Amino acid sequence: MGESLFNKVWDLHAVRELPTGQTQLFIGLHLVHEVTSPQGFQMLHDADLGVLCPERTFATVDHIVPTDTHARPLADGLAEQMLQALERNAKRHGIEFFDIGSGDQGIVHVIGPEQGLTQPGMTIACGDSHTSTHGAFGAVAFGIGTTQVRDVLATQCLALARPAVRRVEVDGPLGPGVYAKDVVLHVIRVLGIQGGVGYAYEFAGSTFDAMSMEERMTVCNMAIEGGARVGYVNPDETTFDFLRGRPHAPAGDDFENAIGWWRSMASDADAPYDDRVAIDARQIGPTVTWGINPGQSVGVDETLPALSEFPDGDRATAEEAYGHMGLRPGDKILGTKIDVAFIGSCTNSRLSDLREAARVVRGRSVAPGVRALVVPGSEAIKREAEQEGLHEVFRAAGFEWREAGCSMCLAMNPDKLVGNELCASSSNRNFKGRQGSPTGRTLLMSPAMVAAAAVGGRVADVRDL
Amino acid sequence: MSSEVEKIERREGRGIVVRGDDIDTDRVIPARYMKSISFAGLEEFVFADARRAQDGTPKDHPFNEARFEGASILVVNKNFGCGSSREHAPQALMRWGIRAIVGESFAEIFAGNCTAIGLPAVTAAGDDVAALMDVVELDPASPVVVDLTAGKLTSRAGSAPITMPAGARGQLLDGSWDAMRTLLAARDEIERKAGSLPYPGNFPAR
Numbered sequence: 001m002g003e004s005l006f007n008k009v010w011d012l013h014a015v016r017e018l019p020t021g022q023t024q025l026f027i028g029l030h031l032v033h034e035v036t037s038p039q040g041f042q043m044l045h046d047a048d049l050g051v052l053c054p055e056r057t058f059a060t061v062d063h064i065v066p067t068d069t070h071a072r073p074l075a076d077g078l079a080e081q082m083l084q085a086l087e088r089n090a091k092r093h094g095i096e097f098f099d100i101g102s103g104d105q106g107i108v109h110v111i112g113p114e115q116g117l118t119q120p121g122m123t124i125a126c127g128d129s130h131t132s133t134h135g136a137f138g139a140v141a142f143g144i145g146t147t148q149v150r151d152v153l154a155t156q157c158l159a160l161a162r163p164a165v166r167r168v169e170v171d172g173p174l175g176p177g178v179y180a181k182d183v184v185l186h187v188i189r190v191l192g193i194q195g196g197v198g199y200a201y202e203f204a205g206s207t208f209d210a211m212s213m214e215e216r217m218t219v220c221n222m223a224i225e226g227g228a229r230v231g232y233v234n235p236d237e238t239t240f241d242f243l244r245g246r247p248h249a250p251a252g253d254d255f256e257n258a259i260g261w262w263r264s265m266a267s268d269a270d271a272p273y274d275d276r277v278a279i280d281a282r283q284i285g286p287t288v289t290w291g292i293n294p295g296q297s298v299g300v301d302e303t304l305p306a307l308s309e310f311p312d313g314d315r316a317t318a319e320e321a322y323g324h325m326g327l328r329p330g331d332k333i334l335g336t337k338i339d340v341a342f343i344g345s346c347t348n349s350r351l352s353d354l355r356e357a358a359r360v361v362r363g364r365s366v367a368p369g370v371r372a373l374v375v376p377g378s379e380a381i382k383r384e385a386e387q388e389g390l391h392e393v394f395r396a397a398g399f400e401w402r403e404a405g406c407s408m409c410l411a412m413n414p415d416k417l418v419g420n421e422l423c424a425s426s427s428n429r430n431f432k433g434r435q436g437s438p439t440g441r442t443l444l445m446s447p448a449m450v451a452a453a454a455v456g457g458r459v460a461d462v463r464d465l
Numbered sequence: 466m467s468s469e470v471e472k473i474e475r476r477e478g479r480g481i482v483v484r485g486d487d488i489d490t491d492r493v494i495p496a497r498y499m500k501s502i503s504f505a506g507l508e509e510f511v512f513a514d515a516r517r518a519q520d521g522t523p524k525d526h527p528f529n530e531a532r533f534e535g536a537s538i539l540v541v542n543k544n545f546g547c548g549s550s551r552e553h554a555p556q557a558l559m560r561w562g563i564r565a566i567v568g569e570s571f572a573e574i575f576a577g578n579c580t581a582i583g584l585p586a587v588t589a590a591g592d593d594v595a596a597l598m599d600v601v602e603l604d605p606a607s608p609v610v611v612d613l614t615a616g617k618l619t620s621r622a623g624s625a626p627i628t629m630p631a632g633a634r635g636q637l638l639d640g641s642w643d644a645m646r647t648l649l650a651a652r653d654e655i656e657r658k659a660g661s662l663p664y665p666g667n668f669p670a671r
């Protein structure tokens with residue numbers, strides 16, 4: 001009997017079983033950012049301890065950086081203080097820090113893979129729920145809280161209960177104008193935002209096999225929005241091709257040997273699963289959220305559901321969502337007027353995302369009255385995009401072209417919605433207040449769909465452009 | 466950090482009710498209040514956007530109501546704490562005075578964070594949560610007891626079973642919820658594990 005990648009990786013990293021029945025799990029790679037780490041470092045210092053494995057710890061700054069300019073000191077004193085704290089902590093403990101201006105700074109979940117740090121067969125932790133992104137490489141990667149950040153700093157381990165594994169099989173080709181974002185929004189719509197609690201999601205099937213690494217990252221990024229702390233795709237040639245030549249990936253013979261090991265960590269054909277679901281990719285169209293959680297979505301050509309269509313347990317949340325969004329059951333999402341268009345975030349700020357959005361935008365203009373911005377996920381992506389001239393395409397159309405950071409995904413920086421502005425966003429969360437205004441409203445969609453909405457000033461079907 | 470082992474077997478106090486499913490951690494503590502290098506003072510911003518209008522005027526919210534002042538047992542519905550992994554959320558609740566949370570269900574990272582800071586998050590059946598919510602709202606001064614040892618919740622509504630993941634419950638009961646010391650006790654095994662992993666190249670420096 002074979003085994004799933006998840007269980008192979010878990011067993012390999014198990015240090016011991018704890019008296020509570022939990023596993024003491026060794027963490028192969030620890031990624032650190034400025035928001036969830038300062039208190040963790042402080043607790044470490046209070047306990048008079050150091051970082052056990054600084055060579056397995058890497059830091060960047062993303063949430064609080066302004067994207068209009070990276071000039072120091074940051075205009076916001078609190079932000080500057082957080083950045084300095086991380087600089088101090090990284091220096092004190094010998095942690096490699098991808099600081100702003102280094103050429104390598106970016107959103108933590110963008111730069112891990114970009115640097116070749118994220119590799120198959122690893123356990124990866126970070127004080128951030130979207131750490132699931134790294135599962136795209138066949139790693140077991142998950143978000144943790146700050147006390148657990150301290151635990152990993154001090155011990156390179158966590159005390160965790162082993163989750164069950166659900167294989168989410170999506171098969172078939174994607175139609176034109178349908179992207180990885182639509183696939184994962186659809187999966188969440190089908191399985192629910194709480195459906196993945198207690199599970200690791202293995203994303204398998206021909207649809208994921210055909211995806212690029214960037215697309216797989218988009219999917220795994222949002223596993224947590226479906227309640228699954230871990231989401232992963234088995235490593236294959238696409239994975240290896242992406243990693244070859246990356247700064248922190250193995251080089252030369254090491255790399256060729258690595259491929260053998262990485263392959264051996266993939267799920268076996270006869271691996272058992274605790275649960276399986278199958279989804280037909282042909283059913284998936286461009287998808288847009290209309291509510292206040294990522295499960296409240298519809299196909300762009302559908303009307304918004306009647307309250308009677310919701311199961312009893314979901315109706316109150318749906319009502320609250322309609323109230324907050326100013327939308328009504330039976331409304332069409334298509335044609336909904338937008339105020340802001342945001343292309344960015346660890347879900348969709350990679351080069352291929354920017355290319356797709358630029359393709360839509362080229363030769364068109366942002367609709368009057370719409371504020372539109374493109375925020376590359378890393379300094380490297382920004383450079384590459386500029387080499388291709390994408391920034392000119394966006395600028396010519398009336399988009400702002402920004403420095404790398406989390407930007408308006410969560411608005412811990414100057415990029416925020418104002419009042420009840422409605423934002424077409426390529427990010428991952430449409431929670432109330434998420435984009436910086438308590439009454440702000442978010443419609444999640446693919447970057448191409450955001451671009452289409454920006455030029456039309458209204459939610460549009462990218463297939464019509 | 467305390468080096469004392471605190472076993473958490475039971476919490477007793479007055480209740481406070483926050484109704485609604487899928488209350489995410491952005492709502493418990495909006496991101497803009499996380500701009501700090503410490504957790505101190507977070508209690509002030511718990512449920513900030515739900516409690517105050519943008520001009521600062523208080524809105525109707527349980528955390529604003531005098532009758533719930535001094536409450537320590539928070540009662541919630543389904544999927545509480547979904548979204549962001551920010552420990553700021555349970556920290557803000559705990560610093561406000563919450564000592565246990567009873568709900569229909571919790572998001573996983575949130576529940577893990579609660580355990581790590583010694584804040585039991587226990588689940589009860591929908592009907593039992595509904596009954597508890599009703600009695601707490603009716604008589605906020607009445608005591609609520611969360612008994613982890615017995616796996617039982619007691620209030621004016623009577624007694625009801627509670628559950629939580631076995632490992633987390635074990636950590637609270639045996640005082641190993643602050644896991645760092647426990648983990649570090651296996652230092653030799655950790656080093657052996659680190660040395661034996663077949664990671665190729667082990668992050669070559671550039």
Ligand code: SF4
Nearest residue numbers: 130345346406409410
């Ligand atoms: S881009 Fe958004 S979701 Fe991703 S790490 Fe930054 S704030 Fe979190």
